Amino acid sequence: MNKEERYSVALFVSVGHVIKAEKILKKAGIPHKVIPVPRSISSDCGVCVRFLTEDKDRVKAALSELVPINEFREL
Amino acid sequence: MDGESLIYFDNAATTWPKPKEMIEAMVAFNDSIGANPGRSGHRLSIEAARVIYSTRELICELINAPDPLSIILTKNATEGINCCLMGLLKQGDHVITSSMEHNSVMRPLRFLETKGVTVSTVLCSPSGEIDLDDIRGAINKHTKMIAITHASNVTGTVMPIEEIARVAKEHGIFFFVDAAQTIGNREIDVIKVGIDILCFSGHKSLYGPQGTGGFYLRKGLEEFLSPLMMGGTGSASEFERQPDFLPDKYESGTPNGIGFAGLAASVRFVLGQGVDRIRAREKTLTKIFLDGLKGIEGVMLYGVDDPSRRTGTVSFNIRGVSPSDISSELDEKYRIMVRPGLHCAPSAHRTIGTFPQGTVRFSFGFFNTEEEILYGIKAIEEIAKTYYNRER
Numbered sequence A: 001m002n003k004e005e006r007y008s009v010a011l012f013v014s015v016g017h018v019i020k021a022e023k024i025l026k027k028a029g030i031p032h033k034v035i036p037v038p039r040s041i042s043s044d045c046g047v048c049v050r051f052l053t054e055d056k057d058r059v060k061a062a063l064s065e066l067v068p069i070n071e072f073r074e075l
Numbered sequence B: 001m002d003g004e005s006l007i008y009f010d011n012a013a014t015t016w017p018k019p020k021e022m023i024e025a026m027v028a029f030n031d032s033i034g035a036n037p038g039r040s041g042h043r044l045s046i047e048a049a050r051v052i053y054s055t056r057e058l059i060c061e062l063i064n065a066p067d068p069l070s071i072i073l074t075k076n077a078t079e080g081i082n083c084c085l086m087g088l089l090k091q092g093d094h095v096i097t098s099s100m101e102h103n104s105v106m107r108p109l110r111f112l113e114t115k116g117v118t119v120s121t122v123l124c125s126p127s128g129e130i131d132l133d134d135i136r137g138a139i140n141k142h143t144k145m146i147a148i149t150h151a152s153n154v155t156g157t158v159m160p161i162e163e164i165a166r167v168a169k170e171h172g173i174f175f176f177v178d179a180a181q182t183i184g185n186r187e188i189d190v191i192k193v194g195i196d197i198l199c200f201s202g203h204k205s206l207y208g209p210q211g212t213g214g215f216y217l218r219k220g221l222e223e224f225l226s227p228l229m230m231g232g233t234g235s236a237s238e239f240e241r242q243p244d245f246l247p248d249k250y251e252s253g254t255p256n257g258i259g260f261a262g263l264a265a266s267v268r269f270v271l272g273q274g275v276d277r278i279r280a281r282e283k284t285l286t287k288i289f290l291d292g293l294k295g296i297e298g299v300m301l302y303g304v305d306d307p308s309r310r311t312g313t314v315s316f317n318i319r320g321v322s323p324s325d326i327s328s329e330l331d332e333k334y335r336i337m338v339r340p341g342l343h344c345a346p347s348a349h350r351t352i353g354t355f356p357q358g359t360v361r362f363s364f365g366f367f368n369t370e371e372e373i374l375y376g377i378k379a380i381e382e383i384a385k386t387y388y389n390r391e392r
Ligand SMILES: Cc1ncc(COP(=O)(O)O)c(C=O)c1O
Pocket: B012, B013, B075, B076, B077, B078, B079, B102, B104, B105, B149, B151, B152, B153, B178, B180, B181, B200, B201, B202, B213, B344
């Protein structure tokens, strides 16, 4: 992880939603990674999607309507 | 046919053989994924979740459903049917069904009757066809759902789901379709037709492994449908209440991951062959069989004449000979596997006039050949000659 880059995560209600979000972001060409939910965040379903904080608006736009995001968190 | 090969004509019960891609996908899942999907967050668990998601996506593609998360995966069609009928119909509700239903629909409805749900069973014609006016006539102000099979597993008769959907829509009634006999061999577009719930088997005309099935639920309906089973979903674990979102609301407990990995490969196979081609192939085989049987003295055929309005399932009897005698003779002497008897649908047999002895059912699949069909006709010819003539 590059020190200069700031990351955020999007949290979802279930792993199905995470995989759906992953597919959409992949298609939209927005860099992302499915990661275990960091310990500092209490959320369920075990996994979340990490992306560059500067891409937050793009992520929001890509997922809107298609997958409800539970929450955004900056890392 | 050489003396060694078995001929499998019981595809309406479960298809066989399965495409080799199915077992390859199951081995791959077992060897390199194997984890519990969506429970643990490690890479194998995520990979397992991806596989199951792809199964949902492929089914969506097949039935034109908009959202993979609206495909609920179950262990067979029966589980989905039970979940939807028992979860949606409450005391005081009225439901309309047909006399051609499988017991997987009929038994939950009979049970619901004891809980204050009223059921109208529309009597179909002796060839298994339904009259739309009879459906219209059964509607009352409490009618909540029309629940109907897409095709009879006894006669293969295909129901006019497009027209029935229109009736349901006109009256603001939920439309439930049991597609156990048709998914993968007839085009189904849940949006275009206007289907609210579509239940299906994975192990029949999708050519997937046993222990797989599912249902499509129109978005928003989860608000009205209570789950049949509750438990761990890997989501919303901080709450002791069942999650209210799809598909988790109806998918409690560890799923059949390896089965759904196989099902994904099988649906890919079906999409690759094309539903149109599969249907055309089964229609050709069925037509050859029907034409062959028509010429045999003593044979009584059931269902509609027109092969385009039926699936690859054919029921018949030889006058005076019991279905189980015919099927054992077919097995022992000809190595042909078929199903005799009532096929889990007593009401359908009453409708076509074959209760309680039932019928002999031949059901064809993609892997059957013309040669096999001709051999099957010859076998029936010989059996009819031996037994029907002797009975007279
Ligand atoms: C019309 C129909 N509905 C439901 C079922 C039940 O399917 P499953 O065995 O997958 O539960 C079957 C098959 O037996 C069927 O033919």
